[in-house]
Amino acid sequence: MKFAVIGAGLAGLVFGAMAVKDGHDVFIYDKNPSAGGVLALCESGDFRFEQGPLLMCDLLPGEPMSNLLAEFGIHLDLMRADRNVEMPDYSMHRPEEYEGPYWRRERLKKLFPEDADGLNRYYRFYDRMMRVRYNLNRKPSAAGIIALAMSFIPVARYARMTAQELVGHFFKNEKLQALYTGILADYCADPREVWGLAVPLTNLETGFDDRIPLEKNGRHYYGGFGYIKGGCQKIAEELADYITRKGGVIRLNTVVDRVLIEGGKAAGVLLADGTREMADIVAGSGSGRDFFLRSVGAEHLDSAYKKILDTYRPMEAVFMVHLGVDFDPVKVLGTALCYCYGSYDLPRATERLRSGEYHDGEDGFLLFVPSYHAPEFAPAGMHCLTVYTVAPDTLRDGDWESEKEKYAGHLLERAEKYLPGLRQHIITEKIMTAADYRELTHMSKSSFGGTVPVWHQKNPPHKTPVKDLWFIGQQSENGGGLWAVSGGAAAAYRECMRKKRGRKK
Numbered sequence: 001m002k003f004a005v006i007g008a009g010l011a012g013l014v015f016g017a018m019a020v021k022d023g024h025d026v027f028i029y030d031k032n033p034s035a036g037g038v039l040a041l042c043e044s045g046d047f048r049f050e051q052g053p054l055l056m057c058d059l060l061p062g063e064p065m066s067n068l069l070a071e072f073g074i075h076l077d078l079m080r081a082d083r084n085v086e087m088p089d090y091s092m093h094r095p096e097e098y099e100g101p102y103w104r105r106e107r108l109k110k111l112f113p114e115d116a117d118g119l120n121r122y123y124r125f126y127d128r129m130m131r132v133r134y135n136l137n138r139k140p141s142a143a144g145i146i147a148l149a150m151s152f153i154p155v156a157r158y159a160r161m162t163a164q165e166l167v168g169h170f171f172k173n174e175k176l177q178a179l180y181t182g183i184l185a186d187y188c189a190d191p192r193e194v195w196g197l198a199v200p201l202t203n204l205e206t207g208f209d210d211r212i213p214l215e216k217n218g219r220h221y222y223g224g225f226g227y228i229k230g231g232c233q234k235i236a237e238e239l240a241d242y243i244t245r246k247g248g249v250i251r252l253n254t255v256v257d258r259v260l261i262e263g264g265k266a267a268g269v270l271l272a273d274g275t276r277e278m279a280d281i282v283a284g285s286g287s288g289r290d291f292f293l294r295s296v297g298a299e300h301l302d303s304a305y306k307k308i309l310d311t312y313r314p315m316e317a318v319f320m321v322h323l324g325v326d327f328d329p330v331k332v333l334g335t336a337l338c339y340c341y342g343s344y345d346l347p348r349a350t351e352r353l354r355s356g357e358y359h360d361g362e363d364g365f366l367l368f369v370p371s372y373h374a375p376e377f378a379p380a381g382m383h384c385l386t387v388y389t390v391a392p393d394t395l396r397d398g399d400w401e402s403e404k405e406k407y408a409g410h411l412l413e414r415a416e417k418y419l420p421g422l423r424q425h426i427i428t429e430k431i432m433t434a435a436d437y438r439e440l441t442h443m444s445k446s447s448f449g450g451t452v453p454v455w456h457q458k459n460p461p462h463k464t465p466v467k468d469l470w471f472i473g474q475q476s477e478n479g480g481g482l483w484a485v486s487g488g489a490a491a492a493y494r495e496c497m498r499k500k501r502g503r504k505k
């Protein structure tokens with residue numbers, strides 16, 4: 001069979017790799033000069049920077065995404081990593097000497113003595129949720145399903161709570177509550193609209209101290225975080241290499257204008273230069289609304305699918321300032337990644353973001369040092385530093401192009417709270433706004449990480465109302481992220497093949 005895949009981001013590459021592995025003819029089209037979508041690097045002077053993922057989950061050996069890549073013979077060189085957190089008036093830095101897996105609980109008890117009992121209860125609940133997570137990630141089997149059901153029973157009563165209700169159930173102090181819901185602001189999500197069980201799952205303790213063991217009773221049990229040595233673009237390079245070695249074709253600098261539909265069935269793609277390329281199966285990625293309303297046509301969709309397109313909520317954009325600097329920020333920060341929160345009021349921060357009001361760094365930002373895991377990104381003795389924050393795709397006041405220099409200046413000024421004198425050490429600077437991300441991802445509204453993990457929200461499903469047309473990528477998965485996107489693309493391919501086999505019978 002012949003497959004046409006729109007987009008050589010992670011989703012398109014995984015879908016394409018699955019298809020070439022099964023011996024199909026695969027053609028992948030991408031508008032950019034290199035494969036990877038947001039996994040591709042950008043440059044400024046002699047420095048290179050990652051435009052996409054930072055700290056990655058599910059990718060360490062034995063974890064789900066690493067198992068998927070191993071199916072294509074891909075084994076990435078990973079290093080475990082963690083992050084520091086700065087709240088507006090307290091810090092959570094991992095201890096110099098290892099203090100065990102519950103160091104945060106003990107430190108927080110000292111900071112919030114009124115919540116000592118709540119912290120004990122939360123960490124008992126957390127441990128139970130880790131058992132659920134472990135069972136969820138196990139290879140499907142009858143015993144695994146029973147183990148999952150059994151492990152879920154003790155946490156079932158929390159499954160009706162929102163994230164805000166859950167932290168309110170365990171903790172009285174709002175400053176402590178915000179430590180556990182702060183990460184949701186990164187997903188542009190208000191804790192009142194997110195499923196409560198997402199709280200422990202987005203706050204894995206292994207992400208705050210990379211010395212916490214991942215094994216339990218001789219098994220890989222806890223999820224860990226890591227960086228890919230040499231940069232996240234390696235995932236895309238390895239997948240693209242696998243696809244082309246197996247005879248697949250990746251057409252770069254090529255825009256797909258439309259999906260060709262004949263007799264209610266996807267029949268190929270129409271490229272921007274007018275070329276028609278026929279295929280048996282078409283898979284598209286990118287923005288759900290752009291893809292279906294611009295490239296497919298609403299007349300081919302049923303009312304249920306149209307309703308999902310009308311109601312699902314993509315995340316907003318990011319505002320990034322990439323810097324080449326002549327000092328080592330890790331020596332000052334004590335870590336290569338630091339989340340710096342400026343507010344405890346997450347509902348207000350989310351509301352601002354959605355209304356187009358840019359917080360100008362006030363609500364928080366991240367400090368990230370990609371040259372820590374990829375020293376080759378910077379000349380010898382120099383380092384790369386990315387200062388970035390979530391930001392509205394479309395500004396309520398002004399536009400990104402005319403405001404970006406001013407906003408970058410303000411962000412760097414705030415970053416000096418943690419990196420004193422930063423602005424005197426800048427060798428090169430590259431600013432990336434929502435407009436740059438729209439260009440990179442071919443989306444009319446930039447959405448950096450996929451869809452907001454709103455509880456009960458339906459995202460455009462992989463299977464579409466058009467026969468042999470599949471939708472994959474960050475907007476098809478609730479919450480986005482590398483494993484959701486790659487696992488989702490693999491699941492879509494398997495479902496597509498099951499349907500094909502079913503039809504032949």
Ligand SMILES: Cc1cc2nc3c(=O)[nH]c(=O)nc-3n(C[C@H](O)[C@H](O)[C@H](O)COP(=O)(O)OP(=O)(O)OC[C@H]3O[C@@H](n4cnc5c(N)ncnc54)[C@H](O)[C@@H]3O)c2cc1C
Nearest residue numbers: 007009010011031037038052053054256286473474481482
């Ligand atoms: C700043 C940032 C930080 C992130 N941090 C993390 C993190 O810490 N952990 C994590 O797990 N994930 C993170 N992510 C999310 C993760 O990187 C993405 O969800 C994932 O890489 C998206 O892959 P994709 O294939 O869906 O989309 P994309 O990477 O956007 O790729 C889609 C590609 O398709 C092309 N395309 C679309 N339509 C067409 C068309 N019609 N014609 C031609 N080409 C087309 C686009 O140009 C693009 O190259 C982050 C993302 C960003 C941007």
